[in-house]
Amino acid sequence: MNAPTVNPAPPGVAVAPDLPDLLPDIKPRRGLVGFVQRHPTIAVGGALLILIVLMGLLAPYLATVDPTALAPARRTRAPSPEHWFGTDMLGRDIYSRVVYGARVSLTVGFSVAIIASAAGLAIGLVSGFVRRADGIVMRVMDGLMSIPPILLAIALMALTRGSVGNVILAITIAEIPRVSRLVRGVVLSLREQPYVDAAIAAGTRAPMIILRHILPNTMAPMTVQATYICGSAMIVEAILSFIGAGTPPTIPSWGNIMAEGRALWQVKPFIVFFPAAFLSVTVLAVNLVGDGLRDALDPRATRRL
Amino acid sequence: MLTYVARRILATIPVMAVVALFVFSLLYIAPGDPAAVIAGDQATPADVERIRASLGLDRPFLIRFGEWVWLILHGDLGTSIFTNLPVSKMIAQRIEPTVSLMAVTLALSVAVAVPIGVVAAWKAGTWIDRLIMAFAVFGFSVPVFVIGYLLAYVFALELEWLPVQGYTPLAEGVGPWLQNLILPATALGCVYIALIARMTRAAMLEVLSQDYIRTARAKGIGQYGILFVHALKNASVPIVTVIGIGIALLIGGAVVTESVFAIPGLGRLTVDAILRRDYPVIQGVVLLFSFVYVLVNLMIDLLYTVLDPRIRY
Numbered sequence: 162m163n164a165p166t167v168n169p170a171p172p173g174v175a176v177a178p179d180l181p182d183l184l185p186d187i188k189p190r191r192g193l194v195g196f197v198q199r200h201p202t203i204a205v206g207g208a209l210l211i212l213i214v215l216m217g218l219l220a221p222y223l224a225t226v227d228p229t230a231l232a233p234a235r236r237t238r239a240p241s242p243e244h245w246f247g248t249d250m251l252g253r254d255i256y257s258r259v260v261y262g263a264r265v266s267l268t269v270g271f272s273v274a275i276i277a278s279a280a281g282l283a284i285g286l287v288s289g290f291v292r293r294a295d296g297i298v299m300r301v302m303d304g305l306m307s308i309p310p311i312l313l314a315i316a317l318m319a320l321t322r323g324s325v326g327n328v329i330l331a332i333t334i335a336e337i338p339r340v341s342r343l344v345r346g347v348v349l350s351l352r353e354q355p356y357v358d359a360a361i362a363a364g365t366r367a368p369m370i371i372l373r374h375i376l377p378n379t380m381a382p383m384t385v386q387a388t389y390i391c392g393s394a395m396i397v398e399a400i401l402s403f404i405g406a407g408t409p410p411t412i413p414s415w416g417n418i419m420a421e422g423r424a425l426w427q428v429k430p431f432i433v434f435f436p437a438a439f440l441s442v443t444v445l446a447v448n449l450v451g452d453g454l455r456d457a458l459d460p461r462a463t464r465r466l
Numbered sequence: 467m468l469t470y471v472a473r474r475i476l477a478t479i480p481v482m483a484v485v486a487l488f489v490f491s492l493l494y495i496a497p498g499d500p501a502a503v504i505a506g507d508q509a510t511p512a513d514v515e516r517i518r519a520s521l522g523l524d525r526p527f528l529i530r531f532g533e534w535v536w537l538i539l540h541g542d543l544g545t546s547i548f549t550n551l552p553v554s555k556m557i558a559q560r561i562e563p564t565v566s567l568m569a570v571t572l573a574l575s576v577a578v579a580v581p582i583g584v585v586a587a588w589k590a591g592t593w594i595d596r597l598i599m600a601f602a603v604f605g606f607s608v609p610v611f612v613i614g615y616l617l618a619y620v621f622a623l624e625l626e627w628l629p630v631q632g633y634t635p636l637a638e639g640v641g642p643w644l645q646n647l648i649l650p651a652t653a654l655g656c657v658y659i660a661l662i663a664r665m666t667r668a669a670m671l672e673v674l675s676q677d678y679i680r681t682a683r684a685k686g687i688g689q690y691g692i693l694f695v696h697a698l699k700n701a702s703v704p705i706v707t708v709i710g711i712g713i714a715l716l717i718g719g720a721v722v723t724e725s726v727f728a729i730p731g732l733g734r735l736t737v738d739a740i741l742r743r744d745y746p747v748i749q750g751v752v753l754l755f756s757f758v759y760v761l762v763n764l765m766i767d768l769l770y771t772v773l774d775p776r777i778r779y
């Protein structure tokens with residue numbers, strides 16, 4: 162191999178040696194590996210979350226027995242090869258109940274996140290754009306926000322019979338004020354942007370401005386917020402079920418299993434332990450995704466938080 | 467300044483009005499007819515009607531709301547359906563454990579969270595910072611009753627260092643009182659510590675990049691002087707704000723923590739009231755907690771001028 166011909170230096174002139182290439186090879190890795198490298202928290206949280214979603218979906222195939230099957234002869238058995246997580250006071254298999262319980266937590270978490278985001282988005286957009294509505298809407302939201310969310314959900318649950326739908330509704334109502342506030346704040350700052358002025362000057366109607374210019378910009382903070390709502394909704398559902406104001410006891414949910422194990426926790430701690438561990442890991446997974454999204458979508462916030 | 471204080475206090479009135487309206491509607495739309503409950507099983511429809519009229523339950527919504535507010539302003543929260551005791555009296559009987567729990571949690575959380583938040587900001591990007599922030603994520607994710615059971619299992623059942631459950635009134639001595647509160651306060655404080663530590667770190671990072679911090683360093687002020695005197699004071703407004711907002715977490719968490727540790731406080735009262743559908747008690751507790759929450763945040767708003775003299779109204 163011949164090196165490219167360079168004119169030989171005239172005699173007597175010193176030639177500097179070639180400088181080494183100091184710039185490292187920047188080769189952004191693509192595909193899965195690259196994604197994991199760039200967003201480790203999203204990857205870890207997302208992987209955990211996918212596993213738990215799969216567990217909920219495939220519950221009938223994973224669970225060893227019917228989670229509601231009573232077996233009074235085999236009450237409060239310790240974990241064994243036969244009953245992986247032991248049995249509860251009524252002899253029901255805790256492993257099966259925990260696996261099915263994932264369905265309740267996931268349903269409540271995702272439903273609340275979606276419904277609260279949609280409602281909060283609508284209220285926040287109206288409030289941020291319609292000056293006349295703003296005062297009243299925000300006073301109502303301030304009022305609702307000054308009731309601690311768990312207490313608000315408890316109060317609403319006291320009104321209705323326990324069902325998964327009512328739990329979702331109660332937690333959603335408790336979460337809406339915060340989302341509305343967030344969206345309203347974003348809308349108010351976006352309204353001052355020159356491109357919105359330009360759109361108004363060009364005669365664009367308000368609905369079109371909202372759709373084209375405002376809505377897309379609220380998506381990033383909304384997505385992050387929705388993730389956090391999902392995590393906190395799962396915790397609130399468990400709390401409501403735990404104190405007996407949530408999912409009806411006939412449905413195995415993590416909060417219910419813990420509520421049933423409460424009386425025996427000093428002697429049979431495993432009844433409380435397994436649902437508690439699954440709940441914590443699930444919420445952790447959701448929060449990791451939230452943190453990762455926040456860092457990915459708003460690089461400025463990363464430096465601050 | 468005075469006009470600001472007055473305006474800020476006035477601004478809480480519509481907020482409390484919304485809360486009151488909401489809480490009243492709760493009773494108004496609550497299932498079950500109190501008149502029928504009081505009349506008993508043997509009553510004829512005419513009896514029920516008579517009792518309803520004597521209780522004033524047949525009058526319009528707004529008139530009843532006005533009367534209810536009037537009574538509350540005079541300290542009358544109604545009567546429990548279940549025990550027939552005045553709600554205000556029931557709350558008074560149960561308030562000490564809850565106030566103790568929240569006070570100890572608040573003190574513990576601030577004492578832990580602010581220093582670790584400052585350290586995380588000071589060592590930003592190092593493993594100490596990562597460790598503290600990882601703890602914060604865990605604090606947000608692990609529900610309060612899970613931490614509660616874990617702590618009780620390890621420190622009370624296995625190691626037997628602290629009592630498992632229960633509450634000792636303050637009147638019986640600070641030692642026993644505190645002993646019973648350490649585990650519940652730690653459990654309840656975890657989320658709160660995570661919240662405050664995160665905010666402290668964020669606010670400190672912002673302040674530490676300011677020019678006057680470099681000036682202070684150039685003057686030869688030591689690291690701790692810079693962190694805790696110059697920086698922390700200037701970072702205090704967002705930290706104090708989040709401490710106030712976080713009270714909502716404490717209130718919600720107290721309901722559960724009291725159930726886990728068998729503390730006979732307002733949280734237990736709420737849980738019992740829900741199981742019995744004792745709406746006046748639920749109303750009273752929600753109203754009281756919301757009032758306290760609004761009041762705390764009002765005081766924090768007024769504190770801003772003290773913390774940061776640059777803020778003027």
